[in-house]
Amino acid sequence: MARHGSAVRTLPRSGRLPLPPARGPLSDALTTFLLSAGGEPRQEDLMRLAQRAHTVDVLRDEDVQLTLLLLYELHHEGIDQVVDDLEWDLGLLWVRADLEMALQRSLQVLVHGRHGFGRGTRPEFLTGPARVDAELVALATARDATGLTAHLALDADLEQFREFFVHHSLHHLVPFREVHSGDPRGTSGVSTTRTTIDLGLDDAHGAYVSRLPATSLAAVNTATMFGLHRRDRGALAGHLAFSHLSSPSLGTAVGDGLRRLGLRGGATGSSAPETQPAQPGPDAGTGRELVASLLAAEPELAADVVFGARAGASLARLVAEEVLGAWSAGTSSLLPADHHDDAPDSHQVLRLVGRRPRG
Structure with a gap:
């Protein structure tokens, strides 16, 4: 498979983002x-x-x-x-x-x-916390139409796993990282700290920012934008809830794939990702409880909550489609090192x- 060079890179650990x-x-x-x-x-x-x-x-x-x-x-x-x-x-x-x-x-x-409805509106089917919660669960547990989870579990090679973790290497930067206190996983639900070391990747802050394509940066920027603005508090809650709810499926697929390659995985258990959508894991309650609490106080944010969740799901699908498209063509999903x-x-x-x- 043609590559743009190894994803492995070592940078000074100043704690600041290297200027790409x-x-x-x-x-x-x-x-x-x-x-x-x-x-x-x-x-x-x-x-x-x-x-x-x-x-x-x-x-x-x-x-x-x-x-x-x-x-x-x-x-x-x-x-x-x-x-x-x-x-x-x-x-x-x-x-x-x-x-x-x-x-x-x-x-x-x-x-x-x-021509769809905009944020701040309240379509009838989205009114009420119970309907919003059902929408979040449906989004997060839907079958992965892109095939990324199945590919990671069953077919991805070592270099593709390296690229996958590079794509997720900035997810810990989003403003709601504090919600994960004590949880080593980023918003993708994937244990990145230990596994990046296992895969020979550099875990320094922003080590691979110059290799990440626009869609991967857009996923991080969207989460950051939601977290920085009070106006987006509903979208932030929905985005976070989706991330928590969808983590079991992706995390399990990653764990299965890494064990298949003889490496330690970030998840336990097994799955059949091509046929069985995962159910919310025990940590999914954090996001759902946040949404329930927010809507109890501000029910008018229901549409914004669903917008944030749908934005997270849509961006995840966009990134997955581009990554799998590159891999299917026999090329790297990352930008070349000298891009x-x-x-x-x-x-x-x-x-x-x-x-x-x-x-």
Whole structure:
């Protein structure tokens, strides 16, 4: 099988995100701005470049998703070589808000289609905590139409498992990680810390961010966006509930596949993923209880809860389809190690926004 090189990589463990290569004019302009501590390009130039997010397929756009990830990381662990003072830079906050608006619209289309109901509405079939809970369980326990769980359990080779864990390597960064207190699993329900070491992967913070394609970054960015905004508290609760409810099926498939390869797995038991949808595990109650408590206090958030869960399910399906599509074609599902997506250098960026470089 053709590969873009081994997924294994070792990086300095500073705790901050290593600054990845830019993937287009927007992320290159942002990188220049961050490294110059806000000197170049001007904030208004960044804002102008951010407008392209409203004209592209945001969920699959490498440039937009990497830019949004870097903007979020300013609020988390920080970025190598970037001063912390930029966390609350007003221009960057404006750019982030513009990209979030584009992401929200793309999620609406992904979940409901171009003419579906929007957030904040209350379709009759979604009213009431019991109906919402039934919808969450149905989403999480539905048969995996992509075939990813079956492939992991029955057919995936060692390199494919490495790639799978690389795709999930940023899931621990989302803001609701505290809810998992004491639980080594990320929002995917997969035990990543021990298994990444078993597979020879680097568990340093952001070690593989430069290898993750746009859809994998979009899954992380969506969860982060939900967690950062009070307006999205319903969507966050639904997203978290879906993650908890769907973890048994994926975790069991991963465990079965790793044991098949003679490695320790992150799950116990066995399954027949191609025919039997899993039932919610004991930790699924955390998400469901959160939703029940939220809706008891704010029943008007029912549609937002279901939106968040459907967004999680739709993004998981999108990532799985792309990963399996690459594997079926005999190629890697990760970006090549030297991926730059023909990003322009800083002088080209300044020319793109109509300014001459200094000096």
